[in-house]
Amino acid sequence: MSEDLRYPVGRFRRNGALSDADRIGCIDALAALPSSLTLAVDGLTDPQLDTPYRDGGWTVRQVVHHIADSHANAYVRMKLAVTESNPLIKTYDENAWAEQADALKAPVSLSLDFIDALHGRWTWWLRTLQPLDFARGLQHPEGSAADVDGLLQLYAWHGRHHLAHITNLAARNNW
Numbered sequence: 001m002s003e004d005l006r007y008p009v010g011r012f013r014r015n016g017a018l019s020d021a022d023r024i025g026c027i028d029a030l031a032a033l034p035s036s037l038t039l040a041v042d043g044l045t046d047p048q049l050d051t052p053y054r055d056g057g058w059t060v061r062q063v064v065h066h067i068a069d070s071h072a073n074a075y076v077r078m079k080l081a082v083t084e085s086n087p088l089i090k091t092y093d094e095n096a097w098a099e100q101a102d103a104l105k106a107p108v109s110l111s112l113d114f115i116d117a118l119h120g121r122w123t124w125w126l127r128t129l130q131p132l133d134f135a136r137g138l139q140h141p142e143g144s145a146a147d148v149d150g151l152l153q154l155y156a157w158h159g160r161h162h163l164a165h166i167t168n169l170a171a172r173n174n175w
Contacts, residue, residue, distance in 0.1 A: 005054035008164035026156035033159040068111035
């Protein structure tokens, strides 16, 4: 674990093309996130949900809603990569999304249910892909190229990253 509250599991580092076993590990991490996230916020009060995980950071509520937003975008990006030839992806301003009324005030149960359904479908689909599908590429508007393997690694990390924001805050505050 990192001492940096922004990156409690360290910064993301891509490992290149994944082995079949590494892919399964990343998919399993995505599959486990909904229950881990639900457990992490279970029993938290509204004031606790509205506590930032660090000074200047998002609240627990915003983090949960951000995971739903971000992982929905990731699912669509992966589907585009597998079904189109090097598609140009659409970006979004995650900070602006986190300041919308739903991210600030909606019950976390809405996103927890969404994440559970999304991850169920996403990981079911990922387990059907062939090794060549994971090499399928996509293009970021700022010029960087990516592939499904890279996105899989990124979002497995992303789930651990934000889950640690919540669990570390809870541990620091003895919740």
